[in-house]
Amino acid sequence: MSKSRRRAANVRKAARRERRAQTIGKPPGAWRVDPAAPHAGVRVVAFGPDEIEEHAKLDGLDTLRARFPVVWVDVVGLGAAKVLRRVGEAFSIHPLALEDVVYVHQRAKVEEYPGGRYVVVRRVRTNEDGSLGSEQVSLFFGKGFVVSFQEGEEDDAFAALRKRLRANLGRTRTSGADYLAYALLDGLVDDHFPVVDALGDRVEALSEGVLAEDAEIDIVSQVQDLRRDLQILRHAMWPLREAIQALLHDESGAFEPATRLYLRDCADHVAQIVELLESDREVASGLMDIYLSVTSNRMNEVMKVLTMIATIFIPLSFLTGLYGMNFDTGSPYNMPELGWRYGYPALLALMFGIALALVGYFRHKRWL
Amino acid sequence: MSKSRRRAANVRKAARRERRAQTIGKPPGAWRVDPAAPHAGVRVVAFGPDEIEEHAKLDGLDTLRARFPVVWVDVVGLGAAKVLRRVGEAFSIHPLALEDVVYVHQRAKVEEYPGGRYVVVRRVRTNEDGSLGSEQVSLFFGKGFVVSFQEGEEDDAFAALRKRLRANLGRTRTSGADYLAYALLDGLVDDHFPVVDALGDRVEALSEGVLAEDAEIDIVSQVQDLRRDLQILRHAMWPLREAIQALLHDESGAFEPATRLYLRDCADHVAQIVELLESDREVASGLMDIYLSVTSNRMNEVMKVLTMIATIFIPLSFLTGLYGMNFDTGSPYNMPELGWRYGYPALLALMFGIALALVGYFRHKRWL
Amino acid sequence: MSKSRRRAANVRKAARRERRAQTIGKPPGAWRVDPAAPHAGVRVVAFGPDEIEEHAKLDGLDTLRARFPVVWVDVVGLGAAKVLRRVGEAFSIHPLALEDVVYVHQRAKVEEYPGGRYVVVRRVRTNEDGSLGSEQVSLFFGKGFVVSFQEGEEDDAFAALRKRLRANLGRTRTSGADYLAYALLDGLVDDHFPVVDALGDRVEALSEGVLAEDAEIDIVSQVQDLRRDLQILRHAMWPLREAIQALLHDESGAFEPATRLYLRDCADHVAQIVELLESDREVASGLMDIYLSVTSNRMNEVMKVLTMIATIFIPLSFLTGLYGMNFDTGSPYNMPELGWRYGYPALLALMFGIALALVGYFRHKRWL
Amino acid sequence: MSKSRRRAANVRKAARRERRAQTIGKPPGAWRVDPAAPHAGVRVVAFGPDEIEEHAKLDGLDTLRARFPVVWVDVVGLGAAKVLRRVGEAFSIHPLALEDVVYVHQRAKVEEYPGGRYVVVRRVRTNEDGSLGSEQVSLFFGKGFVVSFQEGEEDDAFAALRKRLRANLGRTRTSGADYLAYALLDGLVDDHFPVVDALGDRVEALSEGVLAEDAEIDIVSQVQDLRRDLQILRHAMWPLREAIQALLHDESGAFEPATRLYLRDCADHVAQIVELLESDREVASGLMDIYLSVTSNRMNEVMKVLTMIATIFIPLSFLTGLYGMNFDTGSPYNMPELGWRYGYPALLALMFGIALALVGYFRHKRWL
Amino acid sequence: MSKSRRRAANVRKAARRERRAQTIGKPPGAWRVDPAAPHAGVRVVAFGPDEIEEHAKLDGLDTLRARFPVVWVDVVGLGAAKVLRRVGEAFSIHPLALEDVVYVHQRAKVEEYPGGRYVVVRRVRTNEDGSLGSEQVSLFFGKGFVVSFQEGEEDDAFAALRKRLRANLGRTRTSGADYLAYALLDGLVDDHFPVVDALGDRVEALSEGVLAEDAEIDIVSQVQDLRRDLQILRHAMWPLREAIQALLHDESGAFEPATRLYLRDCADHVAQIVELLESDREVASGLMDIYLSVTSNRMNEVMKVLTMIATIFIPLSFLTGLYGMNFDTGSPYNMPELGWRYGYPALLALMFGIALALVGYFRHKRWL
Numbered sequence A, B, C, D, E: 001m002s003k004s005r006r007r008a009a010n011v012r013k014a015a016r017r018e019r020r021a022q023t024i025g026k027p028p029g030a031w032r033v034d035p036a037a038p039h040a041g042v043r044v045v046a047f048g049p050d051e052i053e054e055h056a057k058l059d060g061l062d063t064l065r066a067r068f069p070v071v072w073v074d075v076v077g078l079g080a081a082k083v084l085r086r087v088g089e090a091f092s093i094h095p096l097a098l099e100d101v102v103y104v105h106q107r108a109k110v111e112e113y114p115g116g117r118y119v120v121v122r123r124v125r126t127n128e129d130g131s132l133g134s135e136q137v138s139l140f141f142g143k144g145f146v147v148s149f150q151e152g153e154e155d156d157a158f159a160a161l162r163k164r165l166r167a168n169l170g171r172t173r174t175s176g177a178d179y180l181a182y183a184l185l186d187g188l189v190d191d192h193f194p195v196v197d198a199l200g201d202r203v204e205a206l207s208e209g210v211l212a213e214d215a216e217i218d219i220v221s222q223v224q225d226l227r228r229d230l231q232i233l234r235h236a237m238w239p240l241r242e243a244i245q246a247l248l249h250d251e252s253g254a255f256e257p258a259t260r261l262y263l264r265d266c267a268d269h270v271a272q273i274v275e276l277l278e279s280d281r282e283v284a285s286g287l288m289d290i291y292l293s294v295t296s297n298r299m300n301e302v303m304k305v306l307t308m309i310a311t312i313f314i315p316l317s318f319l320t321g322l323y324g325m326n327f328d329t330g331s332p333y334n335m336p337e338l339g340w341r342y343g344y345p346a347l348l349a350l351m352f353g354i355a356l357a358l359v360g361y362f363r364h365k366r367w368l
Helices: A002-023 A061-067 A081-090 A095-102 A159-167 A177-190 A192-211 A218-248 A257-322 A343-364 B002-023 B061-067 B081-090 B095-102 B159-166 B177-190 B192-211 B218-248 B257-322 B343-364 C002-023 C061-067 C081-090 C095-102 C159-167 C177-190 C192-211 C218-248 C257-322 C343-364 D002-023 D061-067 D081-090 D095-102 D159-167 D177-190 D193-211 D218-248 D257-322 D343-364 E002-023 E061-067 E081-090 E095-102 E159-167 E177-190 E192-211 E218-248 E257-322 E343-364
Strands: A041-047 A052-055 A070-076 A109-113 A116-126 A132-142 A145-150 B041-047 B052-055 B070-076 B109-113 B116-126 B132-142 B145-150 C041-047 C052-055 C070-076 C109-113 C116-126 C132-142 C145-150 D041-047 D052-055 D070-076 D109-113 D116-126 D132-142 D145-150 E041-047 E052-055 E070-076 E109-113 E116-126 E132-142 E145-150
Touching: A002 D193, A041 A061, A041 A159, A061 A070, A070 A081, A070 A177, A081 A095, A095 A109, A095 A116, A095 A132, A095 D257, A109 A218, A109 D257, A116 A177, A116 A192, A116 A218, A132 A177, A132 A218, A145 A177, A159 A177, A177 A192, A177 A257, A192 A218, A192 A257, A218 A257, A218 D257, A257 A343, A257 B095, A257 B109, A257 B218, A257 B257, A257 D257, B041 B061, B041 B159, B061 B070, B070 B081, B070 B177, B081 B095, B095 B109, B095 B116, B095 B132, B109 B218, B116 B177, B116 B192, B116 B218, B132 B177, B132 B218, B145 B177, B159 B177, B177 B192, B177 B257, B192 B218, B192 B257, B218 B257, B257 B343, B257 C095, B257 C109, B257 C218, B257 C257, C041 C061, C041 C159, C061 C070, C070 C081, C070 C177, C081 C095, C095 C109, C095 C116, C095 C132, C109 C218, C116 C177, C116 C192, C116 C218, C132 C177, C132 C218, C145 C177, C159 C177, C177 C192, C177 C257, C192 C218, C192 C257, C192 E002, C218 C257, C257 C343, C257 E095, C257 E109, C257 E218, C257 E257, D041 D061, D041 D159, D061 D070, D070 D081, D070 D177, D081 D095, D095 D109, D095 D116, D095 D132, D095 E257, D109 D218, D109 E257, D116 D177, D116 D193, D116 D218, D132 D177, D132 D218, D145 D177, D159 D177, D177 D257, D193 D218, D193 D257, D218 D257, D218 E257, D257 D343, D257 E257, E041 E061, E041 E159, E061 E070, E070 E081, E070 E177, E081 E095, E095 E109, E095 E116, E095 E132, E109 E218, E116 E177, E116 E192, E116 E218, E132 E177, E132 E218, E145 E177, E159 E177, E177 E192, E177 E257, E192 E218, E192 E257, E218 E257, E257 E343
Parallel strands: A070 A145, B070 B145, C070 C145, D070 D145, E070 E145
Antiparallel strands: A041 A052, A041 A070, A109 A116, A116 A132, A132 A145, B041 B052, B041 B070, B109 B116, B116 B132, B132 B145, C041 C052, C041 C070, C109 C116, C116 C132, C132 C145, D041 D052, D041 D070, D109 D116, D116 D132, D132 D145, E041 E052, E041 E070, E109 E116, E116 E132, E132 E145
């Protein structure tokens, strides 16, 4: 999985290059579009309890805002400076907020600006090679409108909600912009459950693998990859938890009491994700210890058995050496055994006895 | 105990499947019953200081609520959508609360809804194979009523309380719905003491086993199982502690002052469980270290002894090799010892002396 | 010291048995006396600045309370339900408080009840075998009275204070019930200094032992015992610290300002104990690391020396093997050395040279 | 990289020497210039929305302050006591603040003085040898003025801002002294992104290196250097985060609401740096573990293979010893094999068979 | 450095002996002078902006207090009960405060008493053998007076301040008693910088030593000593930090606003010390890990080389054994090589080839 590591390194490098372009020696709030970013498309949805209209251009926004209780502008891909500027002007989004929209390496946060609230969510997704990556989705919402900015253009985070809106399912059509903002957040949060589940499966597979007989050295790098991915999800979820808590305890009336109950439910989901994550992290950080202990135990077993084989043969070899010496057998004191009729069988028996005794001793000592 | 691990994996998989069914692409609050859940039975108990009535159906709930100060509806098994819907309507339970009732993988929590408080408790129980599992029990209580939802149908969590109610023991019959809610919580909490005690026994058994002479490699996986079970109980108890503290410091008058003293006692019990748990966790996390140190010490002892045997024989074998050489004994400088009358006995004596000296040296160095 | 471990296990078992008797399926507040507990004796002391009276029975309590500013009832041993019930009624002690008095496995805490404050202290004592155990002492005090409950009957925790009272030393006789409660607490706290000191001695002895040449495998279990005892003291002292802080910051006037200065001093003593304890814990938890590092270093030294002996002899033995081969010495190319006049002495010299060179090399590499 | 370590040691020594000169036995607030510090130059910039003037001397400060809404005095190099004294008097800077300006080893902090706010920032920079060092930059700002003090004279921290001021880019010229102070802080903070990025590259390079086949012992000291540098940056950034938070929550009106939005952005940047840093720290602290595990695994592999080679040859050598014994072959029981026609080939076959069997056994046991 | 350890143990023992004398069975506030303490001398300094008087006795304190704005009584050595009692009465110091003055093993703290504030500082000093020890210095100050109590008599903590007072340097003479108290505290705090610096030098020396080629087992005990000394300083500084923070946030007007700025500076110095300390602690706790890793790496290198030497010779020795067998060379199948003309040189060449091949293989595998 070194591919995933290389990908992560590339993402980091891109973030640095872009950051340099955005921040070094530039006045704050003077944002610049990343030339490599995809071109922005827009999806404007204006709705009330009875009517819904969808457009793919920004013209006539003011009319729509006058006619409908809620207008939702969804900007997909952040490569078109003109579109961002028009949206920013239409809803008086502060330049600092737009800078954060464009520099897509923010951590999740909520910021209050005059005229609205700005929420950043890091959306973690599984890449094709199984590693995790993250995109930035941000929301700016105020009285009667929500603007959402999606970094990537491939995968629509809000498709399910859009369908529900058209079909007039749930409370979204009949509620205000605050409920829409909640629904968008909720969709983004619930999107992470499959990611967490996949991580859980990887943790379990590795837990099994680590105890298996044929654990390979590769386990080390797989556990490393797993911890890196858990880390990515964690860096996305912890600040999100704080951010949603901040929204929940916001006393300025941005959310109506009825919507707050739903927002609390959303906060609860983030808490569930964080808890699953922490429990996975704990298991994962124990995996290395178990792996090392298992490996070292197995190694010890091998060494012990081999050393015992050596130990058994050492006295036997000594004996063969003894009777291989060239003492003059003329003297009756020099190895008379060599001349005995049954000398050799007797020696073989002695050797066998020594080997048996040693094995018995090792057994007795519980070394075998 | 890999059975327990497989069971845990299955529980996780079921949770994921269900979560997918509940949340992905669904409007919030639109709950759906798990088709694999047992069918719901209900037990309605209505009582006052003097009278008590028990029913097994939901009809006539309004009459009962009018006639008795406290009505308790106990829903056992969450498989019947109709029953849940009727109960929800009868006590105006918020759809989000009902969603949490049905999706039985919540963490313990307290939530305030208009019309009542919703409490989730994770009830940890010992499976037949000795591993731990957990069920969700939730309470919704308000003025004059308590509704309890039990996930499993096999084991009644409230049997003891029901008996006390019938026999009019304790203060339950004479107190309000808040005291009943307390009593239900207290019963759920006290149910965990035997579980904690069983874990304590396992910790102690493993502590003994780890120091025993014949500690097996299996210890590793048993300690892992133990830590997993401690983790399960911990994940149930820590949020419960917070939840009960939240109830205790709730200033909205949900609990009368007299009941609060009892609730504080209940919070104290949770704190006791948590403390026992943490102390077990500490011991358990030290077990691996002790095990490794004991194993490695024993291994070292083995290796040391064997290496010493080898070391003692190495010079002796060298000597046998020496006198096994085929130098022409015609020259008086070439191994004249071979021709001596007492050459062989002298060599044996020398060898014995060398072995003794080496053993003495090792003893002196405290290596033996 | 496995005796201490067995004792600890027995205490745990007793706690479980009793808890089962107290809590499972019983209405809260319905306490039951442990039949194995010693029978309760009572010591009633009533005093004012000028007078002091002592009784050994509960009769006439009301008269005493009317006549004296402070009445102190000391219940020793908790085996007599009747005595407890009478004391409870005389001072209107809440049933939940009495339940905690009787179930002697509480953690230290302060609870406010109508009519008084209930304080639990765990009193840690050294058993005869040197291990630590703990008893529960609880106080209930209110306007003009203090009731103390001692679990054990053998060792009077309050003997010194009783003497001071009789001799009218210090401020106790002239102050109110709050000062008496403080004095009791202070006596209980100061009782722990010798225990902490003994633990400190054990820590120091083990620190020395671990670095000593002949450290035995027994160190592991001694360090375990030490950590267990530190844990016991810690579990007694940490909650006590919180409890006394709670008393100190109690704004309800339970303590007069003058007494509060003394209570702060008592809190300071607990803080000192906790600090000594934590510092001991830190040293103790480092002991295992040092022990392992010392053991492994020593083992490495042994192995290194032995391996070097083997390595020096291996080439020498090879040479003896070489000249032990039976090549036909008829050919002038086949081991002509065997026929040399000084072949053997030359070989001996060569071997000696090789051994010297190897030792020199090892020295040079700093392996020896 | 021991050069970097030596440099760090030198910096520490200089700090100590200077501290001794500043603090020991001196009345507080009696600062003294470090004689080794570079001589101070000053850059005075006075500006309003329409006009901007730059001077390189302190004369006429009062006139400038009267004529322009904002006056910025930038003191570069802290070696000239006279200059510092004049600046101090001109803006009534408290002697304690000046002491902190001169003793350039402060941690980042914000302090409120009558007449202004004093902010210390540690500016971390990469030395030529790749190691990190830090300089102190401090700001004192109040109504209509900002004074900045730069420790080093080589590298101007504020060059980019000065250019923007002259070109009248951004909001600086049209805003007050509080915005200028923010802009200076923001420039100092953003300066750290390249430093963090370089550290990130080092972390990644080491992560690769640690798993590479030819990991050298040098890794240990490189990881140490890396952790030291991470530590330096951390010690600069953590207090800075707190300091900027303190500025942000300062309720005394030092910052106008519009400027606060920008300050929040700056706080966000510090938070980003800290997060990158913590994530690098976590990886770095795991590197040693991985390195040790990889090294030990590789070592184990080597030992295992070598031990097996030895084990295979041990029985074979025993056999050669056996048939090297000099038993009198006159007796038919003494090694009759020696006299067989095919004795030697049979023995060779036996040896080959034993070797094969052992290899097979090791394979079967997954030891090879 | 076991001397330092013995000294530390002695200090602990003395503390215990004294504690027993002070607390066991004594009424609170009934202090007793340690008979082994040096006899108390007093230095009375009374001063105002214009005048200063110094005395070495306690007589006439009241007159001095009437004549001068500030009176400072410095008690050196705590062995004279009479002196302490007189000072206590003169400034109405609470008996509990005097008890803490006499029992010189307090942790740093601030306590408010009626009539004044009591501050305890632990003054850490370097003993002659390089280890650290600590003395207690306490201050009691109120309106118009400061009393300081120094445990040791050898080394005057306040000499520098006394000189400044006489020379009328700084603000001390013109400020009130609160500034004097600050100045005393500041002197005590700044005294610790040289101690921290010496510890930093030891940390650096050990960091170098640990990586050096000839690291000895002694490193373990030196690191232990270092950590013990860091611990001592830490136990003195952490509570001091809290104590000074408490003084700083004390709203009762004990310090005038102008003095508070100075006190904040003093708090800053303590924070600097604590930061240096924590960074040293971190390095020190990493030292053991590095040492173990370096040692184990070196050991592994040794074992690897030695094992390889053994492995190379094992097949060669097998060959010599082979040709040492006594098969009847009458049969043409029995070791015909023995009879070859170039048999021996061929075998030597074969052996050389095998050795070369093995070395090549080890090189290829990067084991050498």
